[in-house]
Amino acid sequence: MIQTPFYLIDRAKLARNMALMDQLRHGSGAKTLLALKCFATWPVFDQMRDHMDGTTSSSLYELKLGAEKFGKETHAYSVAWADHEIAEAVGYADKIIFNSIGQLERFDNQSASINRGLRLNPRFSTSGFDLADPARPFSRLGEWDAGKIEGVMDRISGFMIHYNCENADFDLFDRQLGRIEDEFGPLLKRLKWVSLGGGIHFTGDGYPIDRLAARLRAFSDRFGVQVYLEPGEAAITGAASLEVTVLDTLNNGKDLAIVDASVEAHMLDLLIYRIPARIETSGPHPWMICGKSCLAGDVFGEFDFAKPLQVGDRISIADAAGYTMVKKNWFNGVRMPGIVVKELDGSLTLAREFGYADFIGNLG
Ligand SMILES: *Cc1c(COP(=O)(O)O)cnc(C)c1O
Numbered sequence: 001m002i003q004t005p006f007y008l009i010d011r012a013k014l015a016r017n018m019a020l021m022d023q024l025r026h027g028s029g030a031k032t033l034l035a036l037k038c039f040a041t042w043p044v045f046d047q048m049r050d051h052m053d054g055t056t057s058s059s060l061y062e063l064k065l066g067a068e069k070f071g072k073e074t075h076a077y078s079v080a081w082a083d084h085e086i087a088e089a090v091g092y093a094d095k096i097i098f099n100s101i102g103q104l105e106r107f108d109n110q111s112a113s114i115n116r117g118l119r120l121n122p123r124f125s126t127s128g129f130d131l132a133d134p135a136r137p138f139s140r141l142g143e144w145d146a147g148k149i150e151g152v153m154d155r156i157s158g159f160m161i162h163y164n165c166e167n168a169d170f171d172l173f174d175r176q177l178g179r180i181e182d183e184f185g186p187l188l189k190r191l192k193w194v195s196l197g198g199g200i201h202f203t204g205d206g207y208p209i210d211r212l213a214a215r216l217r218a219f220s221d222r223f224g225v226q227v228y229l230e231p232g233e234a235a236i237t238g239a240a241s242l243e244v245t246v247l248d249t250l251n252n253g254k255d256l257a258i259v260d261a262s263v264e265a266h267m268l269d270l271l272i273y274r275i276p277a278r279i280e281t282s283g284p285h286p287w288m289i290c291g292k293s294c295l296a297g298d299v300f301g302e303f304d305f306a307k308p309l310q311v312g313d314r315i316s317i318a319d320a321a322g323y324t325m326v327k328k329n330w331f332n333g334v335r336m337p338g339i340v341v342k343e344l345d346g347s348l349t350l351a352r353e354f355g356y357a358d359f360i361g362n363l364g
Contacts, residue, residue: 038232162197
């Protein structure tokens with residue numbers, strides 16, 4: 001028995017996503033690059049590598065990880081590169097994507113040996129949450145003035161346009177891509193590749209993948225470009241859980257269970273976006289599942305159980321792949337969940353354990 005807490009990555013569930021990934025790649029001709037900022041747990045890259053074309057990154061370290069651990073095609077993007085990073089970044093990257101014309105010009109000489117792109121901000125997005133909205137007012141994420149971009153077209157071969165966010169609505173995607181075609185068509189015609197970023201929820205239940213594939217192929221044909229997608233969440237959705245154990249129970253007006261993990265430390269996105277965790281359970285007994293950090297609001301949510309919870313009960317918290325392991329932290333010194341892989345034959349492999357040495361080494 002592996003000691004909780006641990007993140008459990010299920011290769012069978014990952015395989016389902018990868019089959020849909022192949023359906024989209026083959027149907028559309030688009031290449032898909034894993035967005036490492038969402039998921040960078042490289043012990044399962046062996047499985048993903050056969051169904052994706054490479055990785056994209058948001059920093060030098062992600063870029064290096066992608067080049068070393070995933071291989072294939074490596075795109076380098078960063079909101080801003082530092083002078084001391086650029087030579088190393090160009091060394092790992094097949095393509096480098098600058099966030100601004102200023103950065104493209106600053107690093108023009110150092111980057112001239114590889115394909116270069118620019119981030120285009122279409123000034124709309126599908127995110128309703130301003131923290132995650134690349135089209136928020138005064139957004140720093142990309143250039144939007146076609147007149148200014150015109151001046152650097154001879155130095156770039158592609159655009160990266162990331163504007164979707166867990167978009168499960170194909171018709172909305174279709175309409176918004178149409179707006180991009182209308183507004184930036186003359187520029188798109190002069191490029192070799194266009195990355196449409198991440199945030200398309202094509203592995204969700206019932207998503208019309210074949211319509212998406214046909215739409216992407218039409219876009220690619222119309223402008224003569226290789227299309228890239230940069231799925232993060234869509235690649236790994238539903239593929240991992242956080243496995244925890246109940247350490248204590250009490251009743252302060254509600255039945256409360258304290259588990260051996262923490263929302264703040266191990267599923268931070270739930271706090272940031274103020275959404276409850278997902279625990280698949282039902283029954284007549286409502287319980288509030290609470291984290292063990294001393295943050296008052298360290299609460300996973302309220303769920304109904306078949307039986308009253310007891311110390312030692314095991315609970316599985318779903319949706320623990322995207323934006324979880326990449327954000328885990330040592331707040332409160334809570335034991336960091338290990339990383340466990342459930343193999344296709346059902347056996348468990350402990351990929352990584354964390355201990356006191358990792359905690360103390362993080363701080364000095
Ligand atoms: C976050 C991000 C992605 C991945 O987004 P998902 O919603 O996880 O698919 C892809 N590209 C860029 C530029 C991003 O910032």
